[in-house]
Amino acid sequence: MTRRRFQWIACVLAVFFMMPWPAAAKKVEDVETASRFAQAFGGKVQPELMTNALRSVGKTQLHRYKRDVTLEKPLDVRVLGDRYMSAAFSARVKKAGSARAKAEPAIYVLLFQKKADGGLDHQMQHLMILADPGEIASYETMADAEVAARFRKAGADVKVVAAAPVPKPDTPEPVALLSGDSICRGVVGESFIDDSITRDSELMQLLSGYARKEDIPKAVPVVKAGAGSPELQLRVAELEARVRALEGLLANITRKGGNIYFNGVNLYVTNGTGKADKVNGKGNVVIGYGATGSGSHNLVVGAANRFEGFGSVVSGRGNAVSGNCSAVLGGESNKASGDFSIVAGGKGNKARGTYASILGGTKNTAKGEYTSINGQRGRTKGGTNPHFTSEKTSE
Missing domain, CATH: 2.150.10.10 (Serralysin-like metalloprotease, C-terminal)
Known part of the structure; x- marks a missing residue:
């Protein structure tokens, strides 16, 4: 193996492992799932966040633009950098107040921004509407960078880190090699040795900086929030939000040995009907x-x-x-x-x-x-x- 070829392979491997993964849309089937991802990304429990955002969009479109908008179902959520995420919904839009108006298909993409004190804020002024049939058809394959660019045109400071391109290796120039036919006897001088040939000592010194297979730990360390791909960030944020919610729920409960203590709270047991005299076999x-x-x-x-x-x-x-x-x-x-x-x-x-x-x-x-x-x-x-x-x- 020549020195230049070895260095080129090492460079390509380093770029591959250090290259950031491109962001990807997370498909969702219902509003509850979209809301759960949004709360996870924001790191704060906001159960009414998505519902209130959809309600605001419907009211604004009706009162300001005279559009009767029906947001049918969510399509996906996207992490757009560290501070923004979007949620796309398929919709039917028609002119308000007209019985003859025909509802046309559209895609409404809502933008959410992280707040300084935690949680998300719906950016009402930055609403993306795709009504052209071609745009609707191409949204599924639309890259996050393009979605972010459209929001930037509307005034939102949305930035998505693009994946770094893999550099093309330089083509080594041909060099004149010393033919073995021209060496009859004796020791060859260093000036006659091709620079592209790697000595054993140089190769071993370079390889010593890399980990051996047996030195790699079997247990993979947990990736911290904010590191890795956007999907991993979203998953970690979702789990952290659920842990915080559970910690708040269990704050007044302690355990000592085989005993459970409820501290400073009242214990209510009801059957869920809202009436004490209505029986259903529950609440006992x-x-x-x-x-x-x-x-x-x-x-x-x-x-x-x-x-x-x-x-x-x-x-x-x-x-x-x-x-x-x-x-x-x-x-x-x-x-x-x-x-x-x-x-x-x-x-x-x-x-x-x-x-x-x-x-x-x-x-x-x-x-x-x-x-x-x-x-x-x-x-x-x-x-x-x-x-x-x-x-x-x-x-």
Whole structure:
């Protein structure tokens, strides 16, 4: 291998590894995905960023230019340098106020700029509209540099670093080589040796500056945000934004050994309906095993308990609450089916009446409104007046 050829190969390899990768458009299928990429690039949670930008475009086009614009779906997002990104949408445009006007296809490209305090700002004044059929067809293959150039014409300071061209190697001039036929004997003088020939010592000295295969670490270091290709920057920014959101969510939660602590906050458990008395089987706090039921907003503690209705508490084993705002506190096989009723302990007791109560005992039934049984066996109370009658239950 000649010296010039070796140096040329080393130069080409260095340019290849140091050359910046060209930016590429990231295709997206829905507004949510486009918004997620935008927030990731901005490094700040802005859930309404894309929706507000689309709304602003529609209003401005209607009021200022009398255009009725329907932004149908996103096409792609592009990272345009360190401070800008764009989001393109397919659209249908027609003259506002005209029933006969035909909607024509177009592409609307929105520009976003990073703010000093984090997040993105929609650059409303820099809106690219592609309405010519040829431009619409060519947008998919349009380079980021061309998109940036169009925005620069509109006044935005958008710059995209273009990939550096690979330099063409210089063609070495032919040199006169010393023919071996002309050497008969003795030592050849240095002045007769072709300069393009590399000595072994020179080659080894040059190669010593390069890493050997066995010296290259198997673990590839993580690329920091802001380095690498624009797609990699976007991915890193997205992950960092998600980590920041999770850190904010978990700021008041700590763990010590096997315990989890909620510090300085209230814990709300709801079924998602917006109403406390609307049941869907969700919004319950269950502590234990074997619980079943279709109620909502109940506290269930123990084993094999059942819950219906809302706003009730049931604890113990095999107990059941079906009345709203009722309770069974401890015991076994007790039931509170009346609204606002309660059974406290015991076994096999049933509070059927509204506001009925049973305190301990076994196989008692309080079936009348406001009835109460205190620690007995096999009693039944009912009626609507304060003078209750009692009789032996047949249960």
